[in-house]
Amino acid sequence: MGYIHSIETMGLVxxxxxxxxxxxxxxxxxxxxCHNPDTWIPNKNLEISTKDLVxxxxxxxxxxxxxxxxxxFSGGEPLYQSEYLADTLKLCKxxxxxxxxxTSGTGYDKEYLEEIFKWTDLxxxxxxxxxxDNYQKITGKTQDEFNFFxxxxxxxxxxxxxxxxxxxxxxxxxxxxxxxxxxxxxxNNVKKVELLPYHTLGxxxxxxxxxxxxxxxxEPLSNEKLEELKEILNS
Amino acid sequence: xxxxxxxxxxxxxxxxxxxxxxxxxxxHEYLGDESFLKGCSKKxxxxxxxxxxxxxxxxxxxxLDVETTIISGIDNFEPGYIDRxxxxxxxxxxxxxxxxxxxxxxxxxxxxxxxxxxxxxxxxEIEEKFTEFRKTHNDGVFDAYTPQxxxxxxxxxxxxxxxxxxxxxxxxxxxxxxxxxxxxIIKVKEMDLTRLENNINFATxxxxxxxxxxxxxLNELKSMASKYGFDISKPARDAKEAIQWTYLAYLAGxxxxxxxxxxxxxNTTFFDIYIExxxxxxxxxxxxxxxxxxxxxxKLRLIRHLRTPEYNELFAxxxxxxxxxxxxxxxxxxxxxxxxxxxYLNALDNIGSSAEPNLTILWSAKLPDFFRRYAxxxxxxxxxxxxxxxxxxxxxxGSDYAISCCVSAxxxxxxxQFFGARCNLAKALLYAINAGCDEITxxxxxxxxxxxxxxxxxxxEVIKNYSLVLAKVSDIYCDALTTIHYMHDKYAYESLxxxxxxxxxxxxxxxxAAGISIVxxxxxxxxxxxxxxxxxxxxxxxxxxxxxxxxxxxxxxxxVDKIVIVVVKMFMEYLKKHKLYRNxxxxxxxxxxxxxxxxxxxxxxxxxxxxxxxPFAPGANPTGGADKNGALASLNSVAKIPYKxxxxxxxxxxxxxxxxxxxxxxxxxxxxxMHVLDGYFKxxxxxxxxxxxxxxxxxxxxxxxxxxxxxxxxxxxxxxNFNSLTREQQDEVISRTxxxxx
Numbered sequence: 007m008g009y010i011h012s013i014e015t016m017g018l019v020x021x022x023x024x025x026x027x028x029x030x031x032x033x034x035x036x037x038x039x040c041h042n043p044d045t046w047i048p049n050k051n052l053e054i055s056t057k058d059l060v061x062x063x064x065x066x067x068x069x070x071x072x073x074x075x076x077x078x079f080s081g082g083e084p085l086y087q088s089e090y091l092a093d094t095l096k097l098c099k100x101x102x103x104x105x106x107x108x109t110s111g112t113g114y115d116k117e118y119l120e121e122i123f124k125w126t127d128l129x130x131x132x133x134x135x136x137x138x139d140n141y142q143k144i145t146g147k148t149q150d151e152f153n154f155f156x157x158x159x160x161x162x163x164x165x166x167x168x169x170x171x172x173x174x175x176x177x178x179x180x181x182x183x184x185x186x187x188x189x190x191x192x193x194n195n196v197k198k199v200e201l202l203p204y205h206t207l208g209x210x211x212x213x214x215x216x217x218x219x220x221x222x223x224x225e226p227l228s229n230e231k232l233e234e235l236k237e238i239l240n241s
Numbered sequence: 242x243x244x245x246x247x248x249x250x251x252x253x254x255x256x257x258x259x260x261x262x263x264x265x266x267x268x269h270e271y272l273g274d275e276s277f278l279k280g281c282s283k284k285x286x287x288x289x290x291x292x293x294x295x296x297x298x299x300x301x302x303x304x305l306d307v308e309t310t311i312i313s314g315i316d317n318f319e320p321g322y323i324d325r326x327x328x329x330x331x332x333x334x335x336x337x338x339x340x341x342x343x344x345x346x347x348x349x350x351x352x353x354x355x356x357x358x359x360x361x362x363x364x365x366e367i368e369e370k371f372t373e374f375r376k377t378h379n380d381g382v383f384d385a386y387t388p389q390x391x392x393x394x395x396x397x398x399x400x401x402x403x404x405x406x407x408x409x410x411x412x413x414x415x416x417x418x419x420x421x422x423x424x425x426i427i428k429v430k431e432m433d434l435t436r437l438e439n440n441i442n443f444a445t446x447x448x449x450x451x452x453x454x455x456x457x458x459l460n461e462l463k464s465m466a467s468k469y470g471f472d473i474s475k476p477a478r479d480a481k482e483a484i485q486w487t488y489l490a491y492l493a494g495x496x497x498x499x500x501x502x503x504x505x506x507x508n509t510t511f512f513d514i515y516i517e518x519x520x521x522x523x524x525x526x527x528x529x530x531x532x533x534x535x536x537x538x539x540k541l542r543l544i545r546h547l548r549t550p551e552y553n554e555l556f557a558x559x560x561x562x563x564x565x566x567x568x569x570x571x572x573x574x575x576x577x578x579x580x581x582x583x584x585y586l587n588a589l590d591n592i593g594s595s596a597e598p599n600l601t602i603l604w605s606a607k608l609p610d611f612f613r614r615y616a617x618x619x620x621x622x623x624x625x626x627x628x629x630x631x632x633x634x635x636x637x638x639g640s641d642y643a644i645s646c647c648v649s650a651x652x653x654x655x656x657x658q659f660f661g662a663r664c665n666l667a668k669a670l671l672y673a674i675n676a677g678c679d680e681i682t683x684x685x686x687x688x689x690x691x692x693x694x695x696x697x698x699x700x701x702e703v704i705k706n707y708s709l710v711l712a713k714v715s716d717i718y719c720d721a722l723t724t725i726h727y728m729h730d731k732y733a734y735e736s737l738x739x740x741x742x743x744x745x746x747x748x749x750x751x752x753x754a755a756g757i758s759i760v761x762x763x764x765x766x767x768x769x770x771x772x773x774x775x776x777x778x779x780x781x782x783x784x785x786x787x788x789x790x791x792x793x794x795x796x797x798x799x800x801v802d803k804i805v806i807v808v809v810k811m812f813m814e815y816l817k818k819h820k821l822y823r824n825x826x827x828x829x830x831x832x833x834x835x836x837x838x839x840x841x842x843x844x845x846x847x848x849x850x851x852x853x854x855x856p857f858a859p860g861a862n863p864t865g866g867a868d869k870n871g872a873l874a875s876l877n878s879v880a881k882i883p884y885k886x887x888x889x890x891x892x893x894x895x896x897x898x899x900x901x902x903x904x905x906x907x908x909x910x911x912x913x914x915m916h917v918l919d920g921y922f923k924x925x926x927x928x929x930x931x932x933x934x935x936x937x938x939x940x941x942x943x944x945x946x947x948x949x950x951x952x953x954x955x956x957x958x959x960x961x962n963f964n965s966l967t968r969e970q971q972d973e974v975i976s977r978t979x980x981x982x983x
Contacts (some may be wrong), residue, residue: 013870013874014870015871016898016902018902023916024916065797066877068921070920071920072606
């Protein structure tokens with residue numbers, strides 16, 4: 007059995023085509039910009055078996071077929087429930103459903119990584135920060151686990167989309183983007199790089215959970231700034 | 242062979258009236274993209290800017306002008322123009338643009354109420370004629386209504402019935418006038434009359450009188466056209482004439498009748514044949530072709546009927562449902578998409594977005610790729626299009642059907658429908674809980690419904706009572722529609738529109754149901770949670786206490802979705818038991834237009850937790866906010882409702898999604914929307930309204946209407962200018978589920 011927070015049946019931006027996004031519970035990181043703090047705690051919300059979950063995903067196959075879509079496991083940190091994730095991925099692939107894991111590359115149980123790589127078509131990997139000290143500031147954890155996962159992804163030659171959240175005052179600079187451009191070269195098979203603007207839509211969740219919001223007072227990243235940085239990245 | 246038909250491929254269509262055959266043999270499918278399209282011509286610009294000024298004036302006062310000294314009729318008005326030297330397609334309902342017609346045949350009460358509301362008075366002589374000498378449809382209906390029908394009507398169980406205004410929903414095959422000329426159509430009708438000379442009985446007498454009326458109407462059409470300088474007795478000779486004459490035929494219908502929906506049919510492929518012929522022989526250029534279409538669309542945007550403020554409460558934004566059906570497939574391999582389908586959608590760029598005409602894309606996964614992409618792109622940009630499943634309807638109606646109003650399919654010129662508005666199924670459920678009594682007045686409306694044994698609701702007991710209520714309601718509903726359509730045929734017969742149907746027309750009786758999401762959720766609550774009813778002194782339900790969770794319609798959960806299906810099937814089975822007026826076949830729609838707000842107002846608290854007075858979800862939509870698993874789960878629930886043989890008059894679903902959730906750029910958004918439509922329709926769904934916009938934008942438009950003068954949005958089955966909705970209706974639209982991903 008696994009724990010999921012919710013299912014968004016029409017995910018159009020988390021992987022190719024039309025995707026069912028399964029938000030899973032549990033996360034080892036405490037990113038300062040996290041907009042899903044309600045997924046941090048592991049054994050909460052909906053408990054569901056692999057089979058029941060795949061049966062629910064299967065119902066949306068008419069939308070997957072022509073769009074090249076499928077299922078995306080997100081969270082929380084989907085790798086946090088490694089065994090469950092591996093089983094579910096396998097069952098999805100056996101049902102002919104394209105699979106994607108939206109991850110920070112942490113929180114995994116090494117024992118199941120091999121299986122997870124075997125049954126995943128695409129990883130969406132959130133970089134968080136390039137420099138180890140910044141990584142720790144942003145996530146609360148060292149970069150070691152991420153770096154190991156990075157090696158493994160490269161070793162398995164898996165397709166990846168890289169994501170970087172841009173936070174005003176932290177990494178919204180030309181210097182950082184130029185650094186990022188170099189850093190990307192350390193990955194094989196990067197199919198897409200996305201800069202995600204920091205937003206404050208998650209703030210009410212913190213209030214509801216009674217957790218202090220780490221980025222209090224930081225304004226969302228403006229569209230203009232985002233476009234400017236994208237241009238630098240793509241030039 | 243007539244010379245007007247030169248260069249056309251000969252066929253059956255020349256021996257008998259058969260527009261479908263003409264199209265099949267002569268059209269050119271277009272597989273390319275939109276790069277050939279041209280912008281707005283100078284003339285069109287001039288005509289449209291004049292219209293915009295008038296439309297602005299009209300928006301302030303509600304009505305620009307009313308003709309109070311002449312009544313409705315095909316040939317009763319002098320020709321009217323907007324800007325004569327720049328109009329390439331002409332013809333107005335009256336002698337001035339946006340001047341409305343008084344149609345007393347439906348009923349004098351409505352006419353006087355409407356005139357009074359806008360500060361007009363009807364010419365004394367006309368009023369006298371229609372009060373002293375001429376009986377109206379409305380008079381007839383109320384003479385014959387049974388006490389039981391009146392009760393259900395006053396209790397707002399049956400609402401929106403066309404008993405005081407035109408029933409509409411008829412689509413004449415206006416193309417016949419262009420292809421054959423009026424004289425040939427008259428000749429065929431005269432031949433039909435000779436076949437009605439034996440066995441003179443009630444039915445044949447009525448048929449003879451009707452055909453005679455049709456011939457009269459056709460002659461009036463000819464005369465009206467001649468005042469604009471056209472001899473339409475013979476076939477159209479070129480594209481301009483073909484479009485002009487088709488429009489004049491349509492216009493004649495809109496001069497004679499004031500039906501709720503006055504749809505235009507399916508014309509793009511037909512017009513395209515003429516345009517292609519002219520382009521080939523060098524008499525027309527692309528700019529001219531676009532100008533013809535743009536100017537036709539301007540004309541269609543000016544169609545008006547005189548309505549009361551109460552009517553506007555039901556159907557907001559002064560809609561006329563000038564529905565035009567575009568695209569669709571000829572067969573499994575070839576589509577009916579032509580360049581003119583593109584030209585229609587291009588008009589949204591050339592003269593801007595608008596609620597009318599109600600552009601309806603007959604969608605198929607097999608439509609040419611470029612057209613699919615262009616159509617969804619225009620939809621994302623303008624929120625003015627609706628999509629309906631051609632792969633679902635074509636096997637039933639063939640390749641020459643058109644959509645009337647919002648979701649009602651009919652074969653052009655071969656089928657018509659008796660419009661039946663709708664029954665409030667949520668209120669009917671409350672009657673099952675309240676022993677047949679109305680939850681607001683306490684009055685017994687449906688006799689013979691047993692009291693429930695306990696206030697802790699038992700699913701089996703409630704469903705048993707509900708079945709009893711629906712059986713009785715279906716009897717009363719049939720009685721009401723029989724009365725209405727008998728009287729409508731008698732006192733307000735649409736002779737022009739019927740003249741453009743085969744004499745031997747097939748008839749549907751189109752029943753409707755509102756509140757299906759509330760019924761589904763309520764019965765699910767009773768079945769899966771504990772529901773206790775609190776009653777007032779009169780013993781009727783006042784509120785409900787719900788203990789525990791229950792699945793809600795809109796989450797792709799079979800436990801509740803199956804309940805919805807059982808209810809619509811049950812209602813339809815009861816309706817099918819009746820022998821209907823003129824042997825009509827019963828059909829059922831799940832469609833509310835904007836009346837979902839009014840239904841909510843008139844319905845007490847329901848067992849799903851909805852408070853008294855809260856609006857219903859529109860059409861077949863899940864209750865706003867109840868669909869918690871994202872858009873596809875919501876679509877999947879609606880897709881399960883059976884169309885063929887059950888809800889075959891249409892299942893309306895309106896879908897809102899924020900642009901950022903649909904994709905990160907225009908091309909991605911178009912791709913995604915195409916695939917959403919494919920996936921939804923593949924499962925047998927019928928209709929989808931698409932609004933790609935954010936809730937924030939609507940909230941802003943509500944507060945600052947001046948900033949969004951032309952904001953068009955899709956509601957249930959039609960498009961409407963957001964500013965023309967009442968505050969209440971705007972609030973309801975904003976409260977609907979907006980699918981967005983964080």
